[in-house]
Structures are given as structure tokens and as C-alpha cells.
Amino acid sequence: MTGSLSPKWTGLACLVALVFFPWFATPFWIVQIGAQTMILGIIALSLVWLAGYGGMVSMAQLVTAGLASYVVAYFGVQSDPALGFRLPWGLNIVLAIAAGTAFGIAVGLIAVRCFGIYMIMITLAIAVGFFYLARQNMGFFNAYNGFHGIRAPTLLGLSLRDPIPFYYLCLLCGISLFGFVVAAARTPLGLALQGIRDNPRRMQSLGYNVAVHRVVAFGIAGFIAAIGGVLRVWYAGSVSPGSVGVGSSISILMIAILGGMTHPIGAFVGALLFNLIQNFAIDFIDRERFNTMIGIILLAIILFMPSGLVGLVDRLRQDDRRGDRPPRQTAPNASQQSPKIKEGNHP
Amino acid sequence: MTSRRVFFAAMVAATLASPAWSQAPTEELRVGVLATLEGPLTSLGQEAMRGVRLALSEANNTVAGRRVTLFTGPTNATPDSAINAARRLIEQDRVQIIIGPVSGTEGLALVQFAKQNPGVTFINGTAAAPEATYRDPAENFFRFNADGVMWQAGLGSYAFQAKRFRRVASLVNDYSFGWAQMKGFSLEFCRAGGGIVERLWTPLGTTDFSSLIARIPRNIDALYVMLVGADATNFITQYIQAGAPVPLIAGTNTVDQTVLATLSRPRLREFMIGTPSASPVVDDWTNERYQQFVANYRRMFPDGLPAPASAGLGYYLNTQAMIQALGAVNGDLSGNQARFRQALASTVVDGPAGPVRLDENRQGNATIFVTEVRAAPDGRLFNSFVQAFPNVTQSMGMPREEFMRLGVPARDTIQCP
Incomplete structure (x- = not known):
């Protein structure tokens, strides 16, 4: 192939690379980089879904995942005998995902009337409140201690806590949810949501119930984040107030911004970049200063690539086309082409 | 086109190359x-x-x-x-x-x-x-x-008998180390006959103690304080600004040198003199080793x-x-x-x-020491030797089973209202 690769081929190549990656990587790369990227990507995906398609930036996505983590711990096997219930392992996952979805809907109900900066503020307030509750409450959150000794289950003789099975589990969840978001964006609900993002008043007058659509979007985001939360608690083996701190919430926003919110793939690209910076900045600079370096890199990316890495790739591709061949059909990063969506959505 | 290819090539190269950095088996x-x-x-x-x-x-x-x-x-x-x-x-x-x-x-x-x-x-x-x-x-x-329980060996008895504190309140960092120290202190203090009338808890990393200071009861002989690091410095400063109504009994880290060395103002130093504590370190023990x-x-x-x-x-x-x-x-x-x-x-x-x-x-x-804060001639504070308890064990000299029955350290482990 001499010309540029189409998105389809690039995607396929990435998929193949992701599937065969554990064959030639060390456990550090499989788990710390591979699996963790998928987990962070899934949580960021819930934010990209809300922000990219719904125009709603929620800071509460990480605590939604955190709640799911706490539910997995509280209703499963962990190290504190004084607290929690030992339900069979499948049940606590169902409960965790249900709790995350419900929490997402609840956040949506609270935040639904707010737009823009006010929505960021109210969801940030929820996140901060959740953190302080988790830190003080003994009965459910086990206060400062949190829960430890949580392990991924063994399924049909396959221990999901081993690096390779755990990586594939995360990969499977990541790809499924990515596909789910891409598909959901093309359903009537997804299209209506994008319409609401671009012009809520017009959608209202067309007969759409704006509030209900937005709350449902929050519920879906809660569902996605909850799956990320389940994987995250298995990855870390523990959950404590630090896991749901404001810093971590901001990291998720950072990941989404780094990757770009114009396409769901941005969540994973951002997560990979963020994860690499977090893990390797320390090798280039002394240990007491590496946070400064992370900050500078993030600042530079936001300054020079305002629409994230996905935006950069899009721009490169557009340059490409201009030189090579007549423009083809546009890539399915729907949210950038709002006029098209509105056409599709007119009755 | 070229730039994108370069971009991907760089990504791939980085991915392939980087695991190699961290693989260099050595004898160290x-x-x-x-x-x-x-x-x-x-x-x-x-x-x-x-x-x-x-x-x-x-x-x-x-x-x-x-x-x-x-x-x-x-x-x-x-x-x-x-x-x-x-x-x-x-x-x-x-x-x-x-x-x-x-x-x-x-x-x-x-x-x-x-x-x-x-x-x-x-x-x-x-x-x-x-x-x-x-x-x-x-x-x-x-x-x-x-x-953390062992570190408080001897403090409860010393506070009751030598210092004659009978009714105290506590202000302690709300996490496992704080609970452990509280258990160690109350184990002896309650056994000696003292009463802990109010327990205040605060998260690690608290900077503003004004609302907690306002909640300290007035009719007590001393306040047991177990705050660590920056929390201790912040509290002592604010407590003295608020008039410091009662003397302190200090947890291990509350008066160790990580905190005492930060107290530079004469008023703070003066107030801290005489504060009893218990710790595995003591600044003026004459033992040669x-x-x-x-x-x-x-x-x-x-x-x-x-x-x-x-x-x-x-x-x-x-x-x-x-x-x-x-x-x-x-x-x-x-x-x-x-x-x-x-x-x-x-x-x-x-x-x-x-x-x-x-x-x-x-x-x-x-070996655990009961100590009291004293001032050196140059004004700086140190923990002065009062008594040593050699060979303190995890069950504090009690039979293991009996000690276990006291419970895992938590906010309300040993009560004596």
C-alpha cells in the first residue's frame, strides 16, 4: 500500500498489535502499561461519551468507577473480617455495575439542568463530597484504610489475576465498550444526544425530552465507568480514599483532553500517553521532581494540540488527502461534523 | 503523509525499544x-x-x-x-x-x-x-x-500517677496508626483509673484545627494529642494561639524531632516543656550504644x-x-x-x-521510653529520658489471647468514659 492507510486498516493493525502484544512483552508492560491503559481508557471513555457526544463534562466519572470498586470490595473477598459480605464473586460484579449505573443516573439527575462550567462545578462537588465521605465513613467505606487483599477471580481454571489473562480481560472489555460507544452514537438516542449537544433548544422544540436524554446518557456513562471500576479494583487489589481523590478525577479529565474528545478512541490514546508519561517521566528526572515534568508535558500538549492526539491525527490525515486524492467520505468521528448529524436527525 | 509515517514509526520504535531499557541483569x-x-x-x-x-x-x-x-x-x-x-x-x-x-x-x-x-x-x-x-x-x-500500641507503653500509667491527670480528652489522627496509639494509651490510662471523656478524630492532612479546638471540653486535666508530621505542627501553633487551656499528653510522633525542630517561636517552646510522651527514641539517654x-x-x-x-x-x-x-x-x-x-x-x-x-x-x-519535653540551654526542645521499658512485646505483657480479645484498634477500642 503506497498511499495513506484508511482508518479501517489502521484500526485493524492496532487490533492485531494489541492482541499479539503480550507475546513479546514483559509482565510490567502487559499489566502496568497494557492493562492499566485499558482500565484508565475505559473510565475516560465514559467521559468522552458524555463530553464528546453529549457536551457534558462530568468530573464524577472516576468516583462512579470508585463506587463500583468499593461495591466489589464490600460484597466480595477482602482482608478486613469485620466488614462487608462475602457474596459469590459473580454477584458482587453485578451489584457493582448496577450501583455504578444508578450512581451515574443520580449524578445526571442532579446535574441535568446545568450547562458548561456549571456542570463541571456541580460534578466536581459530587466527586469531592464522595472523597470526603469515603475517608470518614467506617460502615461502608472503611474510612482511611479502605479495602485491601481484593483479587480477580479464577474463571474455569484460568486465574484472571495472572498478567496475560488479565490483560486480555481488560482488552476485551475495552474493545467491547469502544464498539458499544461507537454503535450507541449512531442509534436514535446517540443522534438525539448529539443534537442536544449542539442545540438543546432546537431539539426541545422538535419534541425531544432533553432532560431525559441527558440523564440516560449519564446512566450509560455510569455503566461504562463501573466496568472500569471493577477492573481497576482487581488491578490494584485495593481501594481506599486515595483512589477516589480529586487528583485522580482530574487525571481522567486530563486523559480525555490528551487523547481528544472528538472520537472514543481518544480515551485510549490519551490513557496510553498518560500512562507512559506517568511511568517513565521518573526515569528522565530526579524522583522528587517528576510531577513537575508530567505537568509540563501535559501543558505543552494542551497548548499545541488543543483537540488532543486524535485531533492531531485528523489534521495530518486531512493534509494527506489534500495532497493525494480527492476527499473521500469523512471519517466516523461524528461529533466534529455536527451539521451532518442534524441532517440525519431531521424527521 | 511522511510526517504521519514518521509519527507511527516513532511510536512503534518506542514501544519495541523501551522494554529493553529495563533489562540489564547485574550482580548488585x-x-x-x-x-x-x-x-x-x-x-x-x-x-x-x-x-x-x-x-x-x-x-x-x-x-x-x-x-x-x-x-x-x-x-x-x-x-x-x-x-x-x-x-x-x-x-x-x-x-x-x-x-x-x-x-x-x-x-x-x-x-x-x-x-x-x-x-x-x-x-x-x-x-x-x-x-x-x-x-x-x-x-x-x-x-x-x-x-503503635507498643510505642505508648508506660505513658498511660505515667500520665495518671506522676502527672496526676484524671480526666482527659483526645484528639487523634483518624487512621490505623492513630487508633493504635489511642489503644496503647487508653489501655494503661483506663486500667489505672483515668477517664477519657471525649474522643475527637481528624483525618491525616488536616490544616485548620479551629473547629476541633472549640470542641475540646473545658473540665479536663489534659488533652491526649496524637497527630503526625505537619498536622502536629499546625495543631500546636493553633492550640497555643487559642489560649491552650489544658496541658498536653503527646503521642509518639507528636513530639518527636520531626515536630519539635519545627517549633521556633519561644511561646510554643515554653508551652511544650513538660509534655509527657512515649517513644522508641529518646534524645538524652546515657546508654553508650x-x-x-x-x-x-x-x-x-x-x-x-x-x-x-x-x-x-x-x-x-x-x-x-x-x-x-x-x-x-x-x-x-x-x-x-x-x-x-x-x-x-x-x-x-x-x-x-x-x-x-x-x-x-x-x-x-x-525498648520503649517514657519521656518529657525539656529545653536545652540553647533553647531548642528535646525529649528527656524518664523511664525505660525493655522488651515490650506486641501483646503488651498480657497473654496473647487476652490481648487479642481487646479488639483490633479502631475509634472505640478501649472505652473508659
Whole structure:
């Protein structure tokens, strides 16, 4: 192939690379980089879904995942005998995902009337409140201690806590949810949501119930984040107030911004970049200063690539086309082409 | 087009090349140290690093002919930061032994993490939550320093009998180390006949204590304060600004040198004089071995604290244990470190305050001192020796079963209203 690769081929190549990656990587790369990227990507995906398609930036996505983590711990096997219930392992996952979805809907109900900066503020307030509750409450959150000794289950003789099975589990969840978001964006609900993002008043007058659509979007985001939360608690083996701190919430926003919110793939690209910076900045600079370096890199990316890495790739591709061949059909990063969506959505 | 290809090529190259960076098998001994180098316990983390470096320098940085390479895992006193740092040390720096952490809750998390990483040996730093070694201990987790309950040995009785405090209230950091210290203090204070009329709890990292100070009851003889690091400095300053209605009884870290050295104003210093505490370190004990330890510390760290604090001693003891045990097996870490661990379990550390040996749960005994804050002629504060309790065990001299029945340290473990 001499010309540029189409998105389809690039995607396929990435998929193949992701599937065969554990064959030639060390456990550090499989788990710390591979699996963790998928987990962070899934949580960021819930934010990209809300922000990219719904125009709603929620800071509460990480605590939604955190709640799911706490539910997995509280209703499963962990190290504190004084607290929690030992339900069979499948049940606590169902409960965790249900709790995350419900929490997402609840956040949506609270935040639904707010737009823009006010929505960021109210969801940030929820996140901060959740953190302080988790830190003080003994009965459910086990206060400062949190829960430890949580392990991924063994399924049909396959221990999901081993690096390779755990990586594939995360990969499977990541790809499924990515596909789910891409598909959901093309359903009537997804299209209506994008319409609401671009012009809520017009959608209202067309007969759409704006509030209900937005709350449902929050519920879906809660569902996605909850799956990320389940994987995250298995990855870390523990959950404590630090896991749901404001810093971590901001990291998720950072990941989404780094990757770009114009396409769901941005969540994973951002997560990979963020994860690499977090893990390797320390090798280039002394240990007491590496946070400064992370900050500078993030600042530079936001300054020079305002629409994230996905935006950069899009721009490169557009340059490409201009030189090579007549423009083809546009890539399915729907949210950038709002006029098209509105056409599709007119009755 | 070209630029995009370059971009992808660079990505691929980076992905392929980078695992190779972290693969260079060597003969050196790779040791990770977890220390709180961020957050409210930063001063303790820095002191902890001094303890490690002191012990290593006494051994010339070499154990059984192998050079020791240190890798630092910075944490911020939260359990998840400790787990992340430990994971990094193991998976990326490929350390064989981890020393640390500083903080109690970090320790509890690390014990569980140790169970999931049986190939690495964990030697504690100063984390002092008792449960780390008495409830569900890990095979590969060793603790040569005393726990938070043990550190308060003698304080309750001393406060009741010598200081004649009868009714006290408490203000304690709300996490496992605070609960442990509270249990250690109330164990003796309640038994002696004292009453703890109000228990105030505050999260680690509190900076504004005004609302808590307002809630301190008026009709008490003293306030038991167990705050760590920056919290202690902040509280003492604000308490004195608020008029300081009653004297203090201090938890171990509340008056150790990580805090006393930060009190520069004469009014603060004056008020703190006479404050009783209990600790594994004491600044003016005349014991020769102990004085040697203090002198070595001062020589090596002229910019360090005026005298080693409990964090320094804890890391020093645990590092020394590692050095002795590695020497005993000639640096042999093969067979999943089995021989090394066996040696570690039977190591008797020649500690500054007396020999330290482990019990069946791999928990060390300790000498604990009851101290009182005094001022040196130059005005700076130190903890003066009052009484020593050698060989304090984890069950505080009680039969183990009876001690276990008192319960795991929590907010309301031993009550005496």
C-alpha cells in the first residue's frame, strides 16, 4: 500500500498489535502499561461519551468507577473480617455495575439542568463530597484504610489475576465498550444526544425530552465507568480514599483532553500517553521532581494540540488527502461534523 | 503523509525499544525503599531515608560482597500510593527486597500486597498498625520496629500517677496508626483509673484545627494529642494561639524531632516543656550504644534533625536486619529467598536501644521510653529520658489471647468514659 492507510486498516493493525502484544512483552508492560491503559481508557471513555457526544463534562466519572470498586470490595473477598459480605464473586460484579449505573443516573439527575462550567462545578462537588465521605465513613467505606487483599477471580481454571489473562480481560472489555460507544452514537438516542449537544433548544422544540436524554446518557456513562471500576479494583487489589481523590478525577479529565474528545478512541490514546508519561517521566528526572515534568508535558500538549492526539491525527490525515486524492467520505468521528448529524436527525 | 509515517514509526520504535531499557541483569543487590516524600508526612519520610542511609553506610554500602543499589518509591501516606510505588519498584526497578513504608495504613495495604508478591521480601519501615503482624500476617513481611500500641507503653500509667491527670480528652489522627496509639494509651490510662471523656478524630492532612479546638471540653486535666508530621505542627501553633487551656499528653510522633525542630517561636517552646510522651527514641539517654547511634547520625547528617526520630530509628533497625541476614546467608537470595527469610526470622538486631528479635508473627520486641519535653540551654526542645521499658512485646505483657480479645484498634477500642 503506497498511499495513506484508511482508518479501517489502521484500526485493524492496532487490533492485531494489541492482541499479539503480550507475546513479546514483559509482565510490567502487559499489566502496568497494557492493562492499566485499558482500565484508565475505559473510565475516560465514559467521559468522552458524555463530553464528546453529549457536551457534558462530568468530573464524577472516576468516583462512579470508585463506587463500583468499593461495591466489589464490600460484597466480595477482602482482608478486613469485620466488614462487608462475602457474596459469590459473580454477584458482587453485578451489584457493582448496577450501583455504578444508578450512581451515574443520580449524578445526571442532579446535574441535568446545568450547562458548561456549571456542570463541571456541580460534578466536581459530587466527586469531592464522595472523597470526603469515603475517608470518614467506617460502615461502608472503611474510612482511611479502605479495602485491601481484593483479587480477580479464577474463571474455569484460568486465574484472571495472572498478567496475560488479565490483560486480555481488560482488552476485551475495552474493545467491547469502544464498539458499544461507537454503535450507541449512531442509534436514535446517540443522534438525539448529539443534537442536544449542539442545540438543546432546537431539539426541545422538535419534541425531544432533553432532560431525559441527558440523564440516560449519564446512566450509560455510569455503566461504562463501573466496568472500569471493577477492573481497576482487581488491578490494584485495593481501594481506599486515595483512589477516589480529586487528583485522580482530574487525571481522567486530563486523559480525555490528551487523547481528544472528538472520537472514543481518544480515551485510549490519551490513557496510553498518560500512562507512559506517568511511568517513565521518573526515569528522565530526579524522583522528587517528576510531577513537575508530567505537568509540563501535559501543558505543552494542551497548548499545541488543543483537540488532543486524535485531533492531531485528523489534521495530518486531512493534509494527506489534500495532497493525494480527492476527499473521500469523512471519517466516523461524528461529533466534529455536527451539521451532518442534524441532517440525519431531521424527521 | 511522511510526517504521519514518521509519527507511527516513532511510536512503534518506542514501544519495541523501551522494554529493553529495563533489562540489564547485574550482580548488585536491588533494594527498594518506600518513604512518604510527599504529603503531610514528608518530614517523616525524609527522616526514614536517613535511617536507611545510616545503616547502609555503616556497612559500606556492601553486603556479602555485593553492592547495594537503592531505589526510592515516593508515597504520600495513602495506602494506594504505597501500592503503586511498591508495584513500580518490583515490576520496573526489579528490586528483590522492599524496605518500608512509613505510615500505618500503608503498611496494612502492603501486607496484602506482599501476599500477592511472594517472590519479594518486605521488611517494614516504621508502619505501626498492629494488625500488619497479628491478624492474618504475611509470610514474607517482617517488622523489626515496634507497633503503635507498643510505642505508648508506660505513658498511660505515667500520665495518671506522676502527672496526676484524671480526666482527659483526645484528639487523634483518624487512621490505623492513630487508633493504635489511642489503644496503647487508653489501655494503661483506663486500667489505672483515668477517664477519657471525649474522643475527637481528624483525618491525616488536616490544616485548620479551629473547629476541633472549640470542641475540646473545658473540665479536663489534659488533652491526649496524637497527630503526625505537619498536622502536629499546625495543631500546636493553633492550640497555643487559642489560649491552650489544658496541658498536653503527646503521642509518639507528636513530639518527636520531626515536630519539635519545627517549633521556633519561644511561646510554643515554653508551652511544650513538660509534655509527657512515649517513644522508641529518646534524645538524652546515657546508654553508650544509643549515644553512639546518635553521634553517628549527627555526623552523617549535619543538616538532619538534632537527634534521630522514630522514623529514622525504625528504618535503621529494619535496614540493619536486612544487612545482618544477608550477611548470614552470604547474599543468597535463590529459592524464592527461602534461606534469606529463614535467616531474617532468626536475626537478632543489635539495635541502639537493645537487641531486637522477632516473634512467631515476625514482629520485633522493643525498648520503649517514657519521656518529657525539656529545653536545652540553647533553647531548642528535646525529649528527656524518664523511664525505660525493655522488651515490650506486641501483646503488651498480657497473654496473647487476652490481648487479642481487646479488639483490633479502631475509634472505640478501649472505652473508659
